[in-house]
Amino acid sequence: MAKPLVFEFRGGQVSFGIQKVDRTKLYGYVDTEVVDEGGRACELGTLLGDGHSVVGKGGTGLAYLSPDGLWRKKADLRPVDRDGKPIPTAKSTFDTVVPLTDQATIEDYLSHNVYLIYLLTHEQPEGMAPQPIEELVEHLREGTIYRFPFTYRGGVSTTVGFLLAGGDGNLFLCVGVPTVIEYVGLKATAAVVVDPGDESAEDESLDFSMV
């Protein structure tokens, strides 16, 4: 059984099971069938630079290389940020209790690209103290959005999880990444620089002989 997602809310703990929601489950999906002139099924392949060798599914791999082209194992590499500072690894969100302390505004939420949606389902764990689920549901349905770092399996890449109530009243976990939106203003146009040499030589009077 999958581990539940556990939140700490107003001194109690609330646990949820998750169920991924995507377009396929809501609207169905489209398969593409490709056939040749004889009606036989075809599949995609990769034609190599030599013009005749073809690679099928699973025929390629990913390698890590040092700047001088030497093979590097992923396990021997360390993650750092753009300034070279080490990035600490995070535990899976399912291995921790997530405190619901950081409320996000609608604008905060809208500033992220959401790429994963999970429907949350609550089941009262057997033999445990009652969980404040009704209180939390009511709070979220009033429009509260909670934000927390989210990582499914743990590692260096943490994304942002948003806990909110959907328009249909169900609770959802929306996982997103922040975007780089910025306010823009009217930038001053570059000033025209006049060559002082030309300026001194220029006659102030209007020369009609050039017309």
Place this chain on the structure above:
Amino acid sequence: MPEVSLCNSKGRDAQVMAESVRSPVLVRWIDGQDRQATSARILKSTLDYDYDALLQRVGSPQDVAKALIAGDPEIDPETTGSFLRDTSRVFVNCDRKIVYGVTQIEIVRNPDGSEKTRRPRKAQMPNVNADQPLLWSGKLLPKREVYNKFVFVQKLQVVHINGLTYDFLFDIARQLEEKNSLLLVGAGPKAAQPLILRYGALPYRAFLEGRTRGTEYCLLLHLSNIELKAPAAPTAAAEGNAS
């Protein structure tokens, strides 16, 4: 950076730019000497050396296993491990030959996998460009009512290209901010069609949000192709395993 033509509430249109706001990758991987490692795609095997080719060559899965123990029949010393550069995508048929003429058929399926309809595949033409202004739909949706009805999977920031379009976009941003609403943006004469930003791209419903700060503005085009709601039929247990 695509160029879009946008109308304001007065029906005036202007050409502006829509910029990507996707955040760059923030993680770099370095080796023991603090040098940044790069990733590269390499070749494992071509169709001539994969499992199906070996099976055809030796006859049975058991013989493939024996051949793998006895030697390296899956490795072509000339190509295995080489870097993949200048590659192209091609279709191959069941004889593993490149096919130059194909027919593509789309099979539309219901959420339960049952077939709904079949149709020839047709790439969608873009309907957002400088020649086709996006009309002001007038449909303002309060933020509090819309943020949890749709999932905003992508966004573009609409920016000006000169002083005139700065005024134009700033006014739109301020108008939307004052209403605390998102404007439903659509293509076509009734501003009702989903936006197709590039040739063959997915169609998206679009919502315009405006924010201002002093003399600066932020105009965001939120793109959505899914509603935030539970599937109609109960599905199997949660996907993935958290353990």
